[in-house]
Amino acid sequence: MNLEQRIEVFAKLGEFLKQFSTLKIEKVNDSEFNTLFFDAFEMQINRAHEFNGWFNKPNVLKAFESWSKALSLENLKKWTSNYTFNEAITPKNVAIIMAGNIPLVGFHDFLSVLISGHHVIAKQSSNDKHFLPLIAKFLEYYNPEFKEKITFTEGKLTDFDAVIATGSNNTARYFEHYFGKYPNIIRNNRNSIAILTGKETQEELEGLGEDIFQYFGLGCRSVSKIYVPKDYNFELLFNALYKFNDIINYKKYENNYDYNKAVYLMSLFKLQENGFIMLKEDESFASPIATLFYEYYDSFKNLTERLATEKDKIQCIACNENNVNFVKLGQTQHPELWDYADGIDTLEFLLNI
Template sequence: MTQKQRIEAFVALGELLASDQEKIGRMLQHASIKNPWYTTENTKKQLQALSSNLTLEKLMRWLAPYPDIQADKTVGLILAGNIPLVGFHDILSVLVAGFNAQVKCSSDDAGLTTFVLNELIEIEPAFAEKIQFVDRLQEYDLIIATGSNNSSRYFDYYFGKKPHIIRKNRNSIAILTGTESPEQLKALGFDIFDYFGLGCRSVSKLYIPRDYNFNSFFEAIAYFSSVKEHYKYVNNYDYNKSIYLINGDKHLDNGFILLKEDTRLASPLATVFYEEYDQIHEVVAQLETKANQIQCVVTEATIETSIPTFLLGGSQCPSLTDYADGVDVLEFLFQYGK
């Protein structure tokens, strides 16, 4: 296959994922049963986000700096499963660049990745020789592995001798100025509640100006109150609320999300930590020291930082060049694929 053929196949896949074909509906229903976190609404949202990047113009612009190669090398992919199809960008990068993909799906994947790649093979049968699903990686040349801080130590031990990208836990944060409109605060709700806050691009921490009034924030995010209807989410909400009450921890509660003052970045599910600030530049300086723990920042303020930054509501819709952990996967592949 040429690069052009690979791109055209992914464009066709994007059109399929954005469609309302019956087999898409069956796949969404099946996934929601196997993994209750993968609700039909959330998986459909992810499919729409992925398909929006699978256009001819976007893919060609993304790949323009790189040569058209047909690599004999195999990339081992260890995928996470915290949100639907979270590993798709890695798979896309490997296959569209001309490499072979040896894919180890998460046990939480609910068959989504297999479904999508089988559809890709149906569109372009030549991909059948480029994709292999495995329970254990073997005979690979490069590694891209995504997991927790604990699993990253395992990955380093077993895969560290090969060229690799190994990802750890990251969280996303929001910086508020206190001048945000109701619409902007509602947009922040998507950064917090999309995928139940399970993704590395989900906002788990707010930085707020001192003496910030949370009333407008709570009013704006009332739109997301239906999240409490999901039994797994509300179980986490109830558990964390009971812990804070038993311990006498100061917190704010609107009935479906808990806000707790805390200096940590990673908050429990159904909880968002917050921290007050006096000067926004001090927040930015502090975040720079923790850049390797942060996936992205959302804010309406104009700030200078090396951390990827989006407007409120933009964290969950990365472009093709918004690489996880800021590591350019295409550059990595072509560096070792020559």
């Protein structure tokens, strides 16, 4: 199976996933793929919250929708055109230890290993272990050569040549100890932030709301902290965020809101809140669920220079100022195939192991 054939399979997967959108779930035809897979995917989407309470249906569909757009033939060709693929190489076994904080969070690594021509040994998180095996079955049906390229395991990892592992700061140290002698990419905690100038429109601030609330703020690309200029008018932000007020009706989110609010009040912390999110002035990057940290800045230039020194803690920066290193407000949850986690080029790594 050459690169062109692998691209074809994933483009077909992208077309299939388009049937599961946030607007509706609709079978567009009675193809053999839909006959075999559509009902299984729909059932798993509807049942996802039973296995992980944070995987409500809108968020699962949002993940499917995002991947359906990313996996276009055009995007796959654009992504892979920047690399040199040697089809004569002997495929390596690449172990992937996946996180489970948001739906299909490990899919990009899974895709990268297979598109590079290697074999994947996937060790999934117990929080997100039902979608990827379904996707694997789809790939294997479309091209049976994938059957020998995909393995799922719940036990100890063996017979691998390289490792891609994602976890917390604590598990990253564990990964370094056990996998340091192998070619590896080891990721730990990172957070995303936003820089506001006070010139944002209502629409742009609503986009920031998507960055904050999508996946309940559990993703590494979820904005957990904002930087605002002195004398910033928070009323502008609260007005724009009001469209997301229904999030408080989700019980797990509400419980976190109530708990964290009680902790803050007992600790006499000063808060700004609107009934579904709390704003707390704090220098840290990682904020608890239902909390958005903020920090004032005097100079935009000085702030960006300071943040550059802490880039190993930051996944992405959302800001509408013209800077190649920024992501536009509202776009943090929509990475392109070439937007790599932690800024590490996964495909380049895989093509050189």
